[in-house]
Amino acid sequence: MNVSSAGVAWPEEIRLAKDRRMLHVRFDDGEAFSLSAELLRVTSPSAEVQGHSEAQRKTIGGKRNVTILSVDPVGNYAVRLGFDDMHSTGIYSWAFLRDLGVNAERRFQDYLDDLQAKGLDRDKPGMR
Numbered sequence: 001m002n003v004s005s006a007g008v009a010w011p012e013e014i015r016l017a018k019d020r021r022m023l024h025v026r027f028d029d030g031e032a033f034s035l036s037a038e039l040l041r042v043t044s045p046s047a048e049v050q051g052h053s054e055a056q057r058k059t060i061g062g063k064r065n066v067t068i069l070s071v072d073p074v075g076n077y078a079v080r081l082g083f084d085d086m087h088s089t090g091i092y093s094w095a096f097l098r099d100l101g102v103n104a105e106r107r108f109q110d111y112l113d114d115l116q117a118k119g120l121d122r123d124k125p126g127m128r
Contacts, residue, residue: 020067033101044090059114062125
């Protein structure tokens with residue numbers, strides 16, 4: 001196992017699926033996750049989505065069919081994902097990707113619950 005001195009597992013492979021709807025991430029501690037483009041987009045660590053506090057966090061609808069256009073390294077700690085809706089400001093650290101993988105089911109259900117509570121839809125664009 002090759003975990004960094006900060007205790008963060010290091011990605012051994014980051015691969016975009018051919019249909020660009022899934023990002024496969026495998027870490028050096030053996031954990032591997034397949035993260036949907038939709039989940040990655042709606043949980044983007046960008047200020048546009050997260051705001052500058054929990055009260056400013058946005059729920060984004062209409063992203064069921066979003067695809068990932070690019071996966072670009074940011075230093076040796078993260079990747080920047082570019083999506084076909086032109087969103088490209090989120091920097092996805094290794095720790096963020098791992099946390100998202102570990103908690104994907106809960107995070108996606110939270111997203112679905114937020115959509116419903118705010119009158120938004122996975123297929124119809126909107127943000128609240």
